[in-house]
Amino acid sequence: MTEQLQSIKFASNISLYSSWRSSCSYRVRIYLNLKSLNYRIKPVDLIKLSSLNNAEVQLPSPTKFVPALEIDGHTLFESMAIMQYIEETRPHNPLLPNNPLKRAQVRAICDMIVSGIQPLQNTGVLNYIGDYLGEKEKKWSQHWIIKGFDAVEKVLRETSGKYCVGDEITLADCCLIPQVFNARRFHVDLKSYPIILRIDRHLHSHPAFRKAHPMMQDDFPSEMLTDPNFFKAKL
Template sequence: MASSIPKLHTYFRSSSAWRVRIALAWKQIEYEAVPVHLLNGEQKSEEYTRINPLQQVPALLIDGHVITQSLAIMEYLEEKFPQHPILPQDTLQRARVREVSEIIGSGIQPLHNLSVLNKVSDETSKKVEFAAFWIAKAFDALEVLLESTSGKYCVGDEVTMADFCLVPQVAAAERFKVPLEKYVNIRRVNAALKALQPFQKADQFAQSDCPEDLKPKN
């Protein structure tokens, strides 16, 4: 018999898993978080490889099935749990939400994925330089797009799936020391989103697997 509570295989700093945590919090879906420590290689274990052969997070166990890939998971949640929608009704606006989401999910995040950076170099400084270059390049394009699509949030004045992608990506940009001063729209939208309770609940530093020494000091 399938469990009634979804299980999310997650890692506190994974931007892909973070997006899904925001979606679950936004839709007020109760779930069990199952931490997978990426730096310790837990994603490569035989047990986890059976769950996700790609050895990545997130993986959501729901309704007796495993769904991987954050955008696919969020689309599934939107269709199954229509409360607190994350996609607009307007066709063009829905396309814009997916456009922003894909820029981040396909055009930025994979290039600073742990497995990619480990192939780039053994030197931390070179990994950071590589990731920062590609994040900044894509942020240049995203900033222009948000000039026309954003209202209070990424697409208009309602929170959408695009916003779930933006906040973790800005955090990654900060981690890789990307200068953000010129990205006025990105910073404005990010600040508005971080003030919302579901985003705070899903934040990397609010997760049980976040080491205490990484959490901001009050």
């Protein structure tokens, strides 16, 4: 591994294709901040991006999703792959525990959110099913968030300390907090999830999480603050 790391030409200029609306981008912004890495954000309009065959939005990833990260002469895509690449190439401020069991717990919580909950509120998915569900579109999102959070809360009863796994911030926290934001955006009642809410409170004022918050992004549209359907997040 040491020889492999020595062969990488580390770049100081890192660019993140990101959208305020994307919880996948949000988790990577948190992660980069926790790793104390300087990066430049290239904002992407998800509404334009979600239009089929839209040529206006140029993205370097074959999936045409955000986030995408330009780093070390490469373009990486998929949030977990991005974070794990950096974790392996830049081991300072580690966000995976040394203990194998705790590492597995962190990865399981990440997977529950990244694979099991978030994709069902993806902008492209909602645009597609909206034609069929109509006014029930919000209930679709609420159903899958509640189902997923029921399971996550149960896991956290066994794994959590101050944060998702023990008392150190991990990749699991990077994934959880953006999903809490999504839950509030879809007006999910979170009272049934005291551990999730406790962890969210602990991290609310953390500089890395605060800087990454959607409402702190340059591409966050100010008119959203007067939209009655957009929840009023407190910063």
